[in-house]
Amino acid sequence: MTPARFPDDVAEPFPEPPLSFEDREGRVIEIRGYDGSDAEHEALAEMYDAFDPADRAQGIPPSQPAAVRDWLDTILADDCLNVIAWHGDDAAGHATLVPDEDAYELAIFVLQEYQEAGIGTRLMKALLGYGQAEGIRKVWLTVERWNRAAVALYKKIGFETSNAESFELEMAIRLNGDADD
Template identity: 70%
Template sequence: MSDRGYPDAVADEFPPPPTAFTDREDRRIEVRPYEGDPAARESLVEMYDAFDPADRAQGIPPGGEERIREWLDAILADDCYNVIAWCDDAAAGHATLVPDGDAYELAIFVHQEYQRAGIGTHLIRGLLGHGQANGVEKVWLTVERWNRAAVSLYKKIGFETSDAESFELEMGLRLRADGETAAEGDASATPDESDADE
């Protein structure tokens, strides 16, 4: 891909998971990293199999169990970073960082049943905290420009638009200064209430 733009300023420290909170529907939600557990993978298959096609973005998640499994094989690989929002044993949301050269591409999905409850904000902060703790420097994403809820979530997190000339907006975030090594940060989690679930 072509050179992508990132903000000069380094983003805040995000809280590394596991984190837990009560969502706006009074459900207890835990955000935990995915670490190769087959049962967690099956929960994701279930979540995506029940995903409303209207909430697909640029072709993902794909439709049908077989394609979902193929896609998950790629994004749950060892060189990717994944976090899952759990409501008891059910996956309510999932966010992922997939390597792309010296940066990572981000995507986040919250199941319909759990949208507009503030889970997306906690989930993306958890993912970025997980990435930061593992030395991820730069993150980019694309988002359909009409998806205002998602765009405002990303902006609130600190993403800046790097390319606005296509159907999709491209946005970038700098998690660490170039070459900075993983250091202890005083992660101050400010749980903010947003309607901006993707």
Template identity: 45%
Template sequence: MIRLRTVEGDPPDVDALVGMYADFEADDRAQGIPPIGTDLIRGWLTGLEGIHVVADHRGEPVGHAVLVPVDGETLELAIFVHPDYQGATIGTRTLGELLDCGAAADATAVELHVERSNDAAIALYRKYGFTAEETRSMELRMRRPLVTPPVA
């Protein structure tokens, strides 16, 4: 059974997350993250302050997602699932949890960057209301409002 834990501030269980990310191959990385090597992974994680959701299976992390403040109203989303757990709905479950947390944190929007070739992730993000705002040759920037302003 997969268990989700939500933590605000610094990432929880950095040592365990370093171990999870160390298993990622080159094809499992996007836009340079997670970095390669345990020291670089640890440095990246310790600087990643925000709202974290960790998916655990049998007491070990198999997924990690985070919302990081971009400005006073926008949060940036990143989701990573261990390669052995791709297709197990971990990304879907952590995304739903983080969107709820973002709305509770009074943010108005969530944005993310995704590789254009990642059809599964793009389909998931569209299902949750994200739309493409900017495209580059290799990536899309997608955005989703969290709060709809009242109609005047």
């Protein structure tokens, strides 16, 4: 399912976490890489328990608490990269890179009460900055076509459409060079 083609050009450098900023609602948000602790794992599970099912995409996040925890066990594994947007001790958003063949699949979720405050853009860039620092070269995602806001955000960040023939749009970005493919 990894795209057959990735952009030739390498994306701009993105800021690396940790970083903090004030969102458009005046809340102080801190973005950090996942530290591997049970406390952060559980805070994320609570964020997904509260997640509006209408914002699910292609079956994730799962809707049942037990399934959320199984899913988090998979995507918080050591071979994945995860960043979390914190508002105090509460997880407000989460973005992840999960390895698939020689590239990484990306997903990002922002809890409803924190949406449209500029957190998603920062979270996305922080994850890509983390990926660049870790030497990841190729990242891709799928997004539902009707989700115009998300598609516009991904384009602005530097993703290019790699496959437009499915229900979901597939987009890809190259984070680091020094590759012959």
